[in-house]
Amino acid sequence: MCSSPVTMMCFPRLSRVAVCGGTHGNELSGVYLVRELLKAEKKVKKKKEEEDEEPVSVQLVLSNPRAMQQCRRYVDTDLNRCFTHAALNGSPSDSDPYEMIRSRELNAMLGPKGSPKAMDLVCDLHNTTANMGLCFIAYSDSDWVCLHLFRHLQARQYTQRIPDIPMRYIHFNVARKESYSLDSVGKHGFAMEIGPQPHGVVRSNIYTAMKVGVQHVLEWVHFFNSGTVFEGGLVEVFTMVKHIDYPRDKETHNITAAIHPQLQDRDFCLLRPEDALFQTFSGETLRYKGKEPLYPFFVNECAYYEKGIALSLARKRQVMIPSIRVQTEQEQQANERGFKSEEEE
Ligand SMILES: [Zn+2]
Numbered sequence: 001m002c003s004s005p006v007t008m009m010c011f012p013r014l015s016r017v018a019v020c021g022g023t024h025g026n027e028l029s030g031v032y033l034v035r036e037l038l039k040a041e042k043k044v045k046k047k048k049e050e051e052d053e054e055p056v057s058v059q060l061v062l063s064n065p066r067a068m069q070q071c072r073r074y075v076d077t078d079l080n081r082c083f084t085h086a087a088l089n090g091s092p093s094d095s096d097p098y099e100m101i102r103s104r105e106l107n108a109m110l111g112p113k114g115s116p117k118a119m120d121l122v123c124d125l126h127n128t129t130a131n132m133g134l135c136f137i138a139y140s141d142s143d144w145v146c147l148h149l150f151r152h153l154q155a156r157q158y159t160q161r162i163p164d165i166p167m168r169y170i171h172f173n174v175a176r177k178e179s180y181s182l183d184s185v186g187k188h189g190f191a192m193e194i195g196p197q198p199h200g201v202v203r204s205n206i207y208t209a210m211k212v213g214v215q216h217v218l219e220w221v222h223f224f225n226s227g228t229v230f231e232g233g234l235v236e237v238f239t240m241v242k243h244i245d246y247p248r249d250k251e252t253h254n255i256t257a258a259i260h261p262q263l264q265d266r267d268f269c270l271l272r273p274e275d276a277l278f279q280t281f282s283g284e285t286l287r288y289k290g291k292e293p294l295y296p297f298f299v300n301e302c303a304y305y306e307k308g309i310a311l312s313l314a315r316k317r318q319v320m321i322p323s324i325r326v327q328t329e330q331e332q333q334a335n336e337r338g339f340k341s342e343e344e345e
Pocket residue numbers: 023024027125126127
């Protein structure tokens with residue numbers, strides 16, 4: 001990465017992109033979309049050859065085939081928590097859960113994580129039962145490639161027939177080494193999370209939003225590689241602050257309340273102190289006791305009961321992103337020389 005004038009940054013070409021579905025085997029939009037893209041792959045390749053352009057290699061991945069077959073989130077353990085530095089680099093054993101073995105296979109295919117060989121961009125497709133619209137979820141609020149990609153999708157929404165679905169950028173403030181999800185294997189990466197859709201169900205509107213979303217991601221990569229300059233500006237980012245669990249019985253650990261009707265389906269609507277949070281099974285309203293108004297998301301996500309998360313809360317911020325463009329060939333060569341001499345030191 002080089003930075004010429006203050007507000008213009010340039011990055012290497014994004015030559016290798018991975019689009020992954022089925023990381024959670026019952027999140028069906030991504031499963032069916034990747035299958036569909038695999039069917040279309042041959043035609044696309046042929047067309048690219050005819051157009052005689054330098055092709056972007058798009059690797060399509062069905063991440064957790066066993067869980068997909070059983071239409072479950074996972075078989076032994078949540079695959080999308082198996083990509084920490086420690087998990088990937090621990091010594092393998094016969095008793096490892098299936099997903100741990102699979103995460104190492106995926107790391108070999110798309111990574112290794114943190115190495116120059118890793119995919120330039122990993123887009124991992126997910127669904128949520130929460131009413132979240134289309135979200136980018138990333139570990140960084142300064143990955144300018146991911147933020148520009150997000151902005152491109154937002155802009156396309158106004159100018160083209162992208163389905164009318166709210167879009168947000170969620171930032172999980174986790175150190176690179178601790179990042180645990182499949183998208184963290186790429187040099188740049190994000191999860192595209194779309195809902196509401198029940199797990200084990202595919203809804204046409206949600207599937208279409210994902211399909212168009214992925215098309216626009218690949219379109220942006222093409223524009224970027226072709227030398228388009230993307231102007232900087234402000235982007236709204238939701239930074240995760242904390243998770244809140246359901247109220248639970250101290251002895252049985254069973255939950256004793258559900259999300260309050262006034263909060264259900266109201267992801268990204270500001271939650272103020274004393275707003276209704278839960279309704280107990282005996283009918284009592286429990287209120288939000290935090291001091292700071294925050295934005296709820298993953299409200300009543302089905303898969304998070306087992307994780308002890310009833311909802312997550314985020315702070316909304318404006319992030320100024322610089323203009324970006326692809327490096328020229330000379331810049332890239334100079335950069336590679338610099339990289340080599342750094343390595344030699
Ligand atoms: Zn998922």
